Amino acid sequence: MLRRNFLRGALAAAASPLVVRSSALGAGRPAPSNRVAVACVGVNNMGGQHLRTLLGTPDAQVVAVCDVDAQVRGAALQAAARAYGSDAFCAGYNDFREILARPAVDALVIAVPDHWHAIISLQALRAGKDVYCEKPMTLTIAQGWTMIETVRRLGRVFQTGTQRRSWSQVRHVCELVRNGRIGRVLRASAGVGLNNRECGPTWEPEPVPPGFDYDLWLGPAPAEPYHHLRCHYAFRFILDYSGGQITNNGAHWTDVVQWAFGKDGTGPLEIEGRAEWPTSGLFTTATDFECTYTYADGAQLTLSPRGGAPRFEGAEGWVSADNKADPPSILSSAIRPDEVRLYDTRGETHMQNFLRCIRTREEPAAPVEVGHRSASVCHLGNIAMMLGRKVKWDPAAERFVNDPEADRLLFRAMRSPWHL
Structure with a gap:
């Protein structure tokens, strides 16, 4: 496999x-x-x-x-x-x-x-x-x-x-969650899209196109034969270079959830993932998956291929990052001067x-720090799926709890001469 x-x-x-x-x-x-x-x-x-x-x-x-x-x-x-x-x-x-x-x-x-x-x-x-x-x-x-x-x-x-x-709409939704407009936060869910299923077991190496520095493209990654689907957009579906849609679209959604949960400086405590993996072919990221993260306050996040922008469910309603809510009046609720206000780019891109x-x-x-913690949520999901079991995470120490096997997946070797 x-x-x-x-x-x-x-x-x-x-x-x-x-x-x-x-x-x-x-x-x-x-x-x-x-x-x-x-x-x-x-x-x-x-x-x-x-x-x-x-x-x-x-x-x-x-x-x-x-x-x-x-x-x-x-x-x-x-x-x-x-x-x-x-x-x-x-x-x-x-x-x-x-x-x-x-x-x-x-x-x-x-x-x-x-x-x-x-x-x-x-x-x-x-x-x-x-x-x-x-x-x-x-x-x-x-x-x-x-x-x-x-x-x-x-x-x-x-x-x-x-x-x-830097999107004012997303900031407002996160402020609504942070300031209790949906009551106690219970869970969030988001869809990141399916990983590519093409390029199956019959793929063959191809000549490197003229003008394409393939060795430099590989850089720190293992040396592998060229195929056009290894590069450009589809690199996302090969674990040597990326983590699939969970680190692609998912990186945006974990960032929004971390912001709304007030967890920019920390992360989840437990991560559980299930995945279906390709058994042959060029692509190596999971073809279907679901990851569930549990935070210290009991709030959960679920990522899967299906769905869209993060939806936050609370004891008193729900609101989503694509500007929907139930009850709809949640969206028109103004944030008072004495409440939590998040970083406002004030119209800047x-x-x-x-x-x-x-x-x-x-x-x-x-x-x-924000980029690191949001990406970490994505990586933690992939690690749980690779191991095929629940893992416990210490977000302060940034190590797994009594789990040397999982800790080793915090690192990757690099092809010489590249290093950090």
Whole structure:
């Protein structure tokens, strides 16, 4: 079974010590111009959306784009040339490390496969750059520990790409839950979507396309033969690079639930998961699943492929993050000045919030600790499903309770020469 092979390898590799580099290259500050100089690393799919947003943002200047796919990189450079009326303002790179050597780059916007998030973010932070990193913030829980320590030690601005933190509607729903409008919170549920079922047992390796740096795309992940469904969007369905929909769409929903539950600095105590796993083929994430998390106050969260935005059920009604409620009057309830009020971006988009915080050095809407805890909920669900049993979690120590087998899954080995 593919899950068993992955699990066996992960447990064995995790027995090796985690190598953490602790170099710090200075605090740095934004360039003294009217625009924040931004480099976009990963400019396909969500990265392409970020690029288009930044090209239309007056207080940002995209000075570099980076992608291991020459075709994608070329299209991004053309988009920048059209936006700026010249191809002289934005340079293209295959390797993100070349960008880090440029002192005039203030910030990186990172939208690459999950297995690269921590490495690129950490190298950027140590090079004195502020970072916007797409969700999930990390591939493992242990990577989050290093991310938090590095951001705080260096005083950098770090924004996690959980954009719903900047949606006024979602903030209001979370405030309603936090302020007791549905009574005592009993449970929340959310649907994250099904993992891909394509690319079955008959898949064959393919030639690497010209202009695609496949070895650099793999980076810290195990060396495997190329197939087009291993890369771009479908990487999400292979455990070497991601965690499936539970770390994809699920990362948004766990973030909203953590916010509404008031658990940004902690997490659940128990996690129970069931899953159906592929037995052959390219994709290795669960084909169907359900995870239930129990928090210290007894509130529960259930994630499965079915459903939609988080729905919060309480003793006196329910409300959902897509602006529905029963009774409907819950939604029109105003939050009083003396009640819990959550971070308000006041009309800014998530990216605008990041850019402003680069200038002001304030905390952004989705800082590193929030990104770590929200991603941890996703990772905990996958670990419970991989082990096929209930696990108990100590959110203060960030270790499983008397469970060395589960603790080993907090880490992943990396292919040489890559490390944190």
